[in-house]
Amino acid sequence: xxxxxxxxxxxxxxxxLAVLFSPIFALYGLxxxxxxxxxxxxxxxxxxxxxxxxTIACAxxxxxxxxxxxxxxxxxxxxxxxxxxxxICGSGAGWVSCEVCQVSIKLPWVRR
Ligand SMILES: [Zn+2]
Ligand SMILES: [Zn+2]
Numbered sequence: 001x002x003x004x005x006x007x008x009x010x011x012x013x014x015x016x017l018a019v020l021f022s023p024i025f026a027l028y029g030l031x032x033x034x035x036x037x038x039x040x041x042x043x044x045x046x047x048x049x050x051x052x053x054x055t056i057a058c059a060x061x062x063x064x065x066x067x068x069x070x071x072x073x074x075x076x077x078x079x080x081x082x083x084x085x086x087x088i089c090g091s092g093a094g095w096v097s098c099e100v101c102q103v104s105i106k107l108p109w110v111r112r
Pocket of ligand 1: 072073074075076077086087088089090091
């Protein structure tokens with residue numbers, strides 16, 4: 001005689017666990033996603049504004065172009081182009097001095 005074992009209780013409990021925990025995990029994942037999405041646009045917007053606006057303001061509100069003639073702090077070469085990257089050696093600039101008052105402007109896409 002064969003005694004068939006019921007696998008039903010195991011299936012039911014695992015199903016119950018899945019039902020109980022999946023919304024929690026889904027919610028947790030959603031919270032992480034939303035948190036990431038909330039923080040990201042602010043950073044992207046600041047960088048975009050600095051890039052597309054074409055100017056970056058110093059502490060005294062003097063607009064300075066983000067594209068133009070700059071001197072590289074690493075190779076000391078003078079390059080023409082985007083302020084954030086030397087066209088000669090490729091090193092990224094962390095700051096630029098204001099054309100008007102010579103105050104150092106921290107570039108917004110640099111994170112220290
Ligand atoms: Zn350079
Ligand atoms: Zn200035």
